[in-house]
Amino acid sequence: MAELMLDVAGLAVAYGRTRVLSGVDLQLARGKTVGVVGESGSGKSTFAGALVGTTPISSGSVVVDGVDVRGLKHGALRDYRRSTQLIPQDPYSSLSPRRTIGQALAEAIEPRRARVRANRDLIVSWLERVGLSADMMDRFPHEFSGGQRQRVAIARGLIIDPSLVIADEITSALDVSVQAQILDLLADIKRSLGLTMIFISHNLAVVQRVSDEIMVLYGGRVVEAGPVEQIYANPQHPYTRRLLDADPGSPRFSLAD
Numbered sequence: 001m002a003e004l005m006l007d008v009a010g011l012a013v014a015y016g017r018t019r020v021l022s023g024v025d026l027q028l029a030r031g032k033t034v035g036v037v038g039e040s041g042s043g044k045s046t047f048a049g050a051l052v053g054t055t056p057i058s059s060g061s062v063v064v065d066g067v068d069v070r071g072l073k074h075g076a077l078r079d080y081r082r083s084t085q086l087i088p089q090d091p092y093s094s095l096s097p098r099r100t101i102g103q104a105l106a107e108a109i110e111p112r113r114a115r116v117r118a119n120r121d122l123i124v125s126w127l128e129r130v131g132l133s134a135d136m137m138d139r140f141p142h143e144f145s146g147g148q149r150q151r152v153a154i155a156r157g158l159i160i161d162p163s164l165v166i167a168d169e170i171t172s173a174l175d176v177s178v179q180a181q182i183l184d185l186l187a188d189i190k191r192s193l194g195l196t197m198i199f200i201s202h203n204l205a206v207v208q209r210v211s212d213e214i215m216v217l218y219g220g221r222v223v224e225a226g227p228v229e230q231i232y233a234n235p236q237h238p239y240t241r242r243l244l245d246a247d248p249g250s251p252r253f254s255l256a257d
């Protein structure tokens with residue numbers, strides 16, 4: 001079997017007495033993308049938080065690239081958080097309005113120093129890779145469209161070559177046409193760099209565009225998981241069938257909600 005990058009076993013997360021994830025198992029090989037799909041409140045972002053080490057795990061284990069996340073403290077936890085990058089839904093709230101795009105990317109490379117000039121080549125290469133240009137380095141987030149900001153967020157997440165990338169609803173706030181462009185971009189980068197990715201969305205058609213495998217969450221539990229083709233050809237769980245039926249037309253892969 002291909003090298004295992006992520007091994008989640010029996011993962012449970014509770015907020016106080018409320019359990020929001022139970023018994024989640026997931027294995028992901030290096031270079032593969034798993035799409036995590038589920039309705040709002042099904043526990044997708046909680047799962048993302050548990051993977052990047054910001055949400056406390058109640059029981060079970062998360063092992064990334066051979067490292068057990070639950071045992072990490074201090075410097076090791078900081079290093080781990082750098083090696084697993086979360087790309088958020090709304091980059092506007094995570095990009096500082098006072099920092100240029102160049103500064104935001106420099107900060108991703110060197111959190112404490114953020115030297116733009118010293119990292120110029122790398123920053124420019126990433127801006128170009130996500131379909132932006134070098135002259136955009138000196139501009140501020142408010143000068144960009146939602147789609148462009150999401151491109152910046154992708155560049156910022158990937159510029160330090162993380163072992164695991166988690167994209168949480170990164171196209172949900174965008175128009176359908178822009179959504180498609182961002183998905184194509186991500187699929188492209190994924191192929192050329194061999195990213196290992198967790199791609200989260202409430203929309204199965206969106207997930208299908210970039211994923212090798214799919215995991216369906218419902219009420220904090222995995223109700224179905226497997227290769228994309230298998231899920232589409234032969235959905236087992238009633239919730240998955242409803243998700244498929246909600247996509248109008250044939251082929252079933254409409255991006256609109």
Ligand SMILES: Nc1ncnc2c1ncn2[C@@H]1O[C@H](COP(=O)(O)OP(=O)(O)O)[C@@H](O)[C@H]1O
Nearest residue numbers: 015018020038039040041042043044045046047
């Ligand atoms: N910090 C928190 N404290 C308490 N409950 C939370 C917290 N974050 C999320 N929840 C609850 O956990 C459940 C799962 O939320 P979330 O993981 O955000 O779902 P999703 O991302 O699939 O919409 C929801 O019922 C939500 O209200």
Ligand SMILES: [Mg+2]
Nearest residue numbers: 044045046169
């Ligand atoms: Mg969420």
